[in-house]
Amino acid sequence: MAHPALLAAGLRRAGNRMLDIVLPPRCLKCGTTVDSVGVLCARCWPAVAFLAAPQCAACGLPFEIDLGPAALCGACAGERPVFERARAAFRYDDDSKDLVLRFKHADRTDSAPAFARWMARAGEGLLADADLVAPVPLHWLRLFMRRYNQAALLASELGRQSGKPAVNDLLLRRRRTPSQGGLGALARHRNVAGAFAVDPRRRPLLQDKRVLLIDDVLTTGATVSACASVLLRSGARAVDVLTLARVVRIAG
Numbered sequence: 146m147a148h149p150a151l152l153a154a155g156l157r158r159a160g161n162r163m164l165d166i167v168l169p170p171r172c173l174k175c176g177t178t179v180d181s182v183g184v185l186c187a188r189c190w191p192a193v194a195f196l197a198a199p200q201c202a203a204c205g206l207p208f209e210i211d212l213g214p215a216a217l218c219g220a221c222a223g224e225r226p227v228f229e230r231a232r233a234a235f236r237y238d239d240d241s242k243d244l245v246l247r248f249k250h251a252d253r254t255d256s257a258p259a260f261a262r263w264m265a266r267a268g269e270g271l272l273a274d275a276d277l278v279a280p281v282p283l284h285w286l287r288l289f290m291r292r293y294n295q296a297a298l299l300a301s302e303l304g305r306q307s308g309k310p311a312v313n314d315l316l317l318r319r320r321r322t323p324s325q326g327g328l329g330a331l332a333r334h335r336n337v338a339g340a341f342a343v344d345p346r347r348r349p350l351l352q353d354k355r356v357l358l359i360d361d362v363l364t365t366g367a368t369v370s371a372c373a374s375v376l377l378r379s380g381a382r383a384v385d386v387l388t389l390a391r392v393v394r395i396a397g
């Protein structure tokens with residue numbers, strides 16, 4: 146006899162599948178009816194600013210003009226990030242915000258396969274070079290309240306689509322950090338310092354490996370930098386970062 150919780154989860158999954166059959170597919174952003182699963186409608190598609198070259202070779206900041214594949218932005222030329230390269234599928238702004246927030250808070254987990262495809266396109270080289278993919282972890286209490294880690298969903302999908310191993314419990318969040326919203330760059334770095342650790346049981350997996358770290362949104366890079374530092378200290382050869390979206394600040 147299956148455990149009641151498992152049974153309930155199974156029924157829920159079966160229910161979701163039935164809903165997929167009965168209900169027409171919906172736009173990932175506005176929810177209007179569309180022709181196929183995992184797409185944006187014709188009105189939402191142009192509103193999302195997908196990111197591509199030319200961009201900073203390190204942090205992926207988009208450039209107005211093409212300065213060559215090795216060009217760095219001012220910040221990265223001044224001090225290289227802890228991670229080697231970061232790429233994101235689209236710009237996080239007022240137009241794309243609800244896409245991310247629905248995925249994070251409103252159970253639109255069905256967006257994960259499409260999001261992972263967009264991320265794989267934006268981070269093609271990073272994914273090809275990766276030995277394994279791993280998400281930025283949520284604290285267990287937040288995971289309990291939210292029921293899923295959106296970064297882990299993306300990492301699992303990327304793993305499934307690319308054939309790269311996704312190690313969702315590679316990193317642990319040791320303490321609960323206050324929300325980063327409203328904090329400046331320095332405060333964000335302080336906020337996450339010491340918050341992450343490599344699961345000791347996963348440490349052997351990591352040795353001399355190139356890790357592709359997955360998160361939903363890159364803002365100042367404080368969180369992924371804290372994770373990258375821990376991974377490198379624990380034996381990773383290099384860390385790249387792939388996110389669904391990133392904040393793009395206008396220089397000046």
Ligand SMILES: [Zn+2]
Binds near residue numbers: 172173189
């Ligand atoms: Zn739409």
Ligand SMILES: [Zn+2]
Binds near residue numbers: 202
């Ligand atoms: Zn840069």
